Amino acid sequence: MDIDLLIRQLINSLNTGSIYALVAIGYTMVYGIIRLINFAHGEIMMFGAYFAFVIATSLPVELPFFLIVIISMGLAALMGIFSEKIAYKKLRTAPRISALITAIGMSLFLQNFAQLLFGATPKVMPRFITAAPIMIGNTAVSMVTVYTIFMSIIIMVLLTLFVKKTKAGKAMRAVSQDKDAALLMGININRIISLTFAIGSALGALGGIFYSVAYSQVYPTLGVMPGLKAFIAAVFGGIGNIGGAVLGGYTIGFIETMTKGYISSKWADAIVFSVLILVLLFKPSGILGKNVKEKV
Amino acid sequence: MGLSKLFGTVLPHKAYKKLSISTVFINLAFVTIIFLVLNTLINTGILNRYYSTIIVLVLVAIVMSASLNIATGFLGQLVLGHAGFMAIGAYTAALIGIALYPVITDGFLFLSRNLLIFLISASGAALTASIAGLLVGTPALRLRGDYLGIMTLGFGEIVRIILTNVEFTGGAQGLKAIPRIMTFPIAFWTTATIVLVIYLFMFSRHGRAILSIREDEIASESVGINITKYKIMGFVLASMFGGIGGAIFAFQGGFLAPVSFGFIKSVEIFVIVVLGGMGSISGAIVAAIFLTFLPELLRDFDQYRLLLYSMMLILTMLFRPQGMMGTKEFDTPRYLRALKRFFLRKKKTDDLLKGSDQ
Numbered sequence: 001m002d003i004d005l006l007i008r009q010l011i012n013s014l015n016t017g018s019i020y021a022l023v024a025i026g027y028t029m030v031y032g033i034i035r036l037i038n039f040a041h042g043e044i045m046m047f048g049a050y051f052a053f054v055i056a057t058s059l060p061v062e063l064p065f066f067l068i069v070i071i072s073m074g075l076a077a078l079m080g081i082f083s084e085k086i087a088y089k090k091l092r093t094a095p096r097i098s099a100l101i102t103a104i105g106m107s108l109f110l111q112n113f114a115q116l117l118f119g120a121t122p123k124v125m126p127r128f129i130t131a132a133p134i135m136i137g138n139t140a141v142s143m144v145t146v147y148t149i150f151m152s153i154i155i156m157v158l159l160t161l162f163v164k165k166t167k168a169g170k171a172m173r174a175v176s177q178d179k180d181a182a183l184l185m186g187i188n189i190n191r192i193i194s195l196t197f198a199i200g201s202a203l204g205a206l207g208g209i210f211y212s213v214a215y216s217q218v219y220p221t222l223g224v225m226p227g228l229k230a231f232i233a234a235v236f237g238g239i240g241n242i243g244g245a246v247l248g249g250y251t252i253g254f255i256e257t258m259t260k261g262y263i264s265s266k267w268a269d270a271i272v273f274s275v276l277i278l279v280l281l282f283k284p285s286g287i288l289g290k291n292v293k294e295k296v
Numbered sequence: 297m298g299l300s301k302l303f304g305t306v307l308p309h310k311a312y313k314k315l316s317i318s319t320v321f322i323n324l325a326f327v328t329i330i331f332l333v334l335n336t337l338i339n340t341g342i343l344n345r346y347y348s349t350i351i352v353l354v355l356v357a358i359v360m361s362a363s364l365n366i367a368t369g370f371l372g373q374l375v376l377g378h379a380g381f382m383a384i385g386a387y388t389a390a391l392i393g394i395a396l397y398p399v400i401t402d403g404f405l406f407l408s409r410n411l412l413i414f415l416i417s418a419s420g421a422a423l424t425a426s427i428a429g430l431l432v433g434t435p436a437l438r439l440r441g442d443y444l445g446i447m448t449l450g451f452g453e454i455v456r457i458i459l460t461n462v463e464f465t466g467g468a469q470g471l472k473a474i475p476r477i478m479t480f481p482i483a484f485w486t487t488a489t490i491v492l493v494i495y496l497f498m499f500s501r502h503g504r505a506i507l508s509i510r511e512d513e514i515a516s517e518s519v520g521i522n523i524t525k526y527k528i529m530g531f532v533l534a535s536m537f538g539g540i541g542g543a544i545f546a547f548q549g550g551f552l553a554p555v556s557f558g559f560i561k562s563v564e565i566f567v568i569v570v571l572g573g574m575g576s577i578s579g580a581i582v583a584a585i586f587l588t589f590l591p592e593l594l595r596d597f598d599q600y601r602l603l604l605y606s607m608m609l610i611l612t613m614l615f616r617p618q619g620m621m622g623t624k625e626f627d628t629p630r631y632l633r634a635l636k637r638f639f640l641r642k643k644k645t646d647d648l649l650k651g652s653d654q
Contacts, residue, residue, distance in 0.1 A: 087614070097374055112599075267461065270453075270461075276446070277447055277454075284439060
């Protein structure tokens with residue numbers, strides 16, 4: 001076996017996995033707190049990439065990459081909060097299927113809105129990071145990949161610390177366990193839900209920026225496929241569980257890259273979807289998820 | 297032989313006290329009138345080829361949404377991969393049609409050549425689509441709600457990827473040279489038959505069993521309804537009719553491409569069902585007509601079509617989650633009675649006014 005190729009594929013799968021993990025965290029956090037599969041999350045990711053594109057190309061001054069990323073993440077967070085306030089808030093007590101349909105509607109809406117704003121043709125994403133690639137053995141690894149992998153890991157660690165150690169994180173965990181009890185303990189549920197959407201959307205936007213830089217393109221349907229795969233990742237790891245989303249993200253990234261590299265790039269998506277169906281059938285609660293029995 | 301023998305006993309439903317034979321016949325007469333009017337308009341050329349094509353596409357949308365309504369509206373299962381069944385039906389019918397077209401050169405008895413080819417291919421489509429429905433539906437019973445939706449979404453995508461990658465379906469370039477044997481009468485009466493069958497089925501004992509699963513799965517299981525059986529039944533029926541809808545679609549356009557059966561297509565069908573009212577066949581029909589005609593009328597605003605769809609979906613969920621018709625059905629006799637009452641009342645008031653004049 002070609003060892004260089006293997007290293008190359010492993011690094012690629014880490015890269016894709018990081019992006020999926022970032023996006024999957026958003027799905028899983030929102031699901032954990034309001035039991036909603038936020039279909040529009042992939043579109044928030046796409047908008048994040050567009051924000052970065054617009055800031056980088058239309059401003060007269062050239063901003064540093066980190067600033068662009070932070071502003072785009074902030075805008076995406078606002079977008080997430082607004083989408084929740086407009087579309088999902090009213091449906092919190094409605095049947096879950098209504099909220100889900102609304103989320104599908106929101107996803108289509110944002111996609112077509114982006115198409116209206118930016119046009120359907122793909123735009124070329126600027127290469128933000130131009131530093132020379134580093135060498136691992138005989139393989140050149142671009143700085144974009146290095147940034148993606150390391151920034152993702154740092155952010156995941158920060159998020160874990162936030163959820164585990166801060167008061168807001170504690171409130172978040174409380175709301176996801178029992179909304180009514182959390183309300184009785186004096187937790188402002190609306191604020192916590194907004195915060196969750198904000199964090200999830202910001203991370204999704206970061207994933208979107210990395211994704212579009214890696215493929216050097218932005219287009220309105222950019223969020224669909226990675227969004228779906230990140231969702232598969234979230235289900236794979238056990239939806240509602242942040243650690244599970246990270247694990248799932250890297251696993252799905254690994255499966256996809258290896259299929260593309262060693263089996264067939266045509267069938268990679270089909271294999272990822274088959275994995276999803278198998279996971280759903282044999283362990284619907286995911287690898288790290290808990291089984292919930294239904295009571296009458 | 298009464299309807300009850302064919303389809304089980306008929307019990308009260310929200311919209312109907314009783315599904316009497318006369319109701320069915322009056323509705324059928326209504327459908328026949330619509331057919332005669334449209335057929336005359338098409339034959340005399342008042343509605344040109346462009347419009348007759350759109351009408352057949354409306355009929356396809358009606359079949360697709362009425363069939364999805366069995367699984368989503370009546371059984372209450374979220375299905376986001378209905379385009380997958382449509383694709384399976386469409387490709388099966390197209391392949392059978394291509395093979396049969398040179399072989400069958402004449403009609404048989406009272407069947408014309410086109411009808412004969414369509415009937416055989418559509419049966420094939422129904423068969424393969426229902427097998428797919430069985431394969432997806434049986435394991436999917438373990439899942440509910442959003443998980444089932446995701447699984448069916450995955451199924452639809454897998455179907456699309458397979459169609460893109462295998463050889464005999466024409467791959468990504470699509471399947472060409474399908475005989476364009478679809479005529480308006482064939483499409484119309486196929487649709488009418490499917491709607492009638494779904495309608496009668498839903499008012500039968502089996503239909504009510506399916507409705508009870510939607511209302512409360514655990515409660516209906518505890519009164520002795522075989523949930524597994526009825527869920528599979530609902531799933532298979534939905535996919536079967538979806539396959540036939542695909543067959544009509546295939547013979548209409550003469551060309552099939554995997555791209556037309558993606559997630560967006562599933563969502564479009566789903567939007568029709570939600571907008572029409574989950575659990576109302578006539579609601580699905582009205583919404584199908586509306587949502588297929590609307591973009592054609594707004595041809596110049598094509599880029600707003602999906603924007604409009606999605607906004608309608610969100611607004612419907614926020615302000616009228618039960619859809620246009622809720623679970624109610626269109627009922628010609630009732631409207632006739634209402635019309636009669638209206639005119640009688642008008643006559644009475646006219647008489648009263650006359651009386652006051654004197």
